[in-house]
Amino acid sequence: MEQKDLGKTSTGMQANLAALLCYLPGVGLIISIIFYIIEKENKFVRFNAMQSILLTVAIFLCGIVLGFIPLLNLIIPLIWLASLILAIILMVKSWQGEQLKLPLIGEIAEKNS
Numbered sequence: 001m002e003q004k005d006l007g008k009t010s011t012g013m014q015a016n017l018a019a020l021l022c023y024l025p026g027v028g029l030i031i032s033i034i035f036y037i038i039e040k041e042n043k044f045v046r047f048n049a050m051q052s053i054l055l056t057v058a059i060f061l062c063g064i065v066l067g068f069i070p071l072l073n074l075i076i077p078l079i080w081l082a083s084l085i086l087a088i089i090l091m092v093k094s095w096q097g098e099q100l101k102l103p104l105i106g107e108i109a110e111k112n113s
Contacts, residue, residue: 004016004096004097006042006044006097007041007042007043007044008041008042009039009041009042009045010038010039010040010041010042011035011038011039015042015044015045015097016044016094016095016096016097017095018035018039018042018045018048019044019045019047019048019049019094019095020091020094020095021035022035022045022048022049022051022052022094023048023052023087023090023091023094024087024091025084025087028052028056028087029052029053029056031049032048032049032050032052032053032056033049033053035049036049036050036053043113044097044099046113047099047109047110047113048090048094048099048109049113050108050109050112050113051090051101051102051105051106051109052090054105054108054109055083055086055102055105058105059079059080059083062079063076063079063080066079
């Protein structure tokens with residue numbers, strides 16, 4: 001498979017690898033914040049970093065809100081599983097050099113990248 005040219009990055013890292021790291025479960029939020037701050041040149045990396053930040057915050061807030069509602073807090077494990085599957089899909093798409101824009105979050109990320 002031929003690698004897409006996603007442009008130069010400030011870090012010297014391949015853009016698709018940097019974007020993939022943004023969605024890494026457990027540490028993606030920290031990595032995304034770092035890349036969003038230090039990456040000035042590459043829109044692909046900045047977009048994925050911002051989308052990862054927004055997605056992580058949305059999932060976190062959803063978990064908190066559902067935790068306070070009896071019975072609905074039973075679906076929290078399903079939300080975490082769905083977010084893990086989504087993270088894997090986003091990592092694969094990023095590695096392939098494709099920009100998968102999520103509804104609403106992707107629009108906001110695109111405007112801020």
